[in-house]
Amino acid sequence: MARDHGFHPVRIIRIVDETPDTRTFALDVRFPYRAGQFLTFKVSGTLRSYSMSSSPDTDSEVCVTVKRVPGGLVSGWMHDRLRPGDTLQATRPSGSFCLRADAADRPLVAYAGGSGITPVFSLVKSTLATTSRTVRLLTAHQSASSAIFREALDALAARHPGRLDVRHHLDDRDGLVTADEIRALADAQADFYVCGPEPFMALVENTLVAHGVAPEQILVERFTPAPPEEAPAAPAAGTVTVELRGDRRTVPQRSGETLLQSARRAGFTPPFSCESGDCATCMARLTNGEAKMRVNNALEPDEVTEGWVLTCQAEPTTPDVTVVYDD
């Protein structure tokens, strides 16, 4: 039997306007969670993940903070429709954008762009409350009116003199973030956390690595899937058979393609959210053949032994595989 990767009712206790296009939803959630983790919500069959902006170490309420994406299906619905007292369906918390157990007194350096401040705010609060580590944070927003948690971060810095250095970058005042600003915070001993729009994340990661930071010191959280690095998947011998809601279809295998991508190529709209191996919403069972997951931060070893895979991460390793999604 698979673990509890299912959905549970969560009630909205209150809603706070952070900026004109960003709202915090305080939830009546009893699950334990770690700073930096996220919940995945199901809204009319559509799955979207939202990170906790609250800290389990400092906040009594569990909160997610949602920025409205223009034309966005779920973020728009949450802004326009949700009211205190309403109930949503959500998974248990998941995700690995968390404080490292072996961090000791290493400084924490974080770069957050736009709504990427959400998990970073949680990490910063937990770090200040539970460790003696110093924190340096660069937040980037388009303008002062869109700077989420600006006052809260300044208040936090005032309460922790000498431990929290916050730099607010505003595009309309400062231009786009530069490599110099990123390097100014870098510290060879630090753990680095990066979350924001894809071009911002690429600039931060490339700048840090060019500056001599080891890639394993950099933790990233992607709100949208990373762009593909390699050439499009090439045809390979064998087949992928996908079963979803009683429908069964077979497509030729392509090397470098995940089972989720094969399922989409077969014309299905399979469930998924994070596409980074963290949330388990894409899980399905292999009933024939084998596959190897690139990343697995969501399934337990016994679930893997039973044949469950994260289809967003699993690539076939045998010529023919069959994968069945649970209803």
Ligand SMILES: Cc1cc2nc3c(=O)[nH]c(=O)nc-3n(C[C@H](O)[C@H](O)[C@H](O)COP(=O)(O)OP(=O)(O)OC[C@H]3O[C@@H](n4cnc5c(N)ncnc54)[C@H](O)[C@@H]3O)c2cc1C
């Ligand atoms: C692990 C994880 C944690 C996340 N945490 C948060 C969070 O704390 N707060 C938050 O606001 N969002 C967060 N997101 C992003 C969120 O899940 C949705 O992707 C986002 O709200 C857009 O969904 P939508 O249904 O409103 O828009 P859609 O209907 O999916 O998209 C509408 C349009 O916007 C584009 N688009 C989709 N997503 C984004 C995006 N993130 N930024 C810019 N353009 C986009 C699409 O390409 C499309 O053109 C997180 C995502 C992940 C994977």
Ligand code: FES
């Ligand atoms: S979509 Fe989140 S683990 Fe696959």
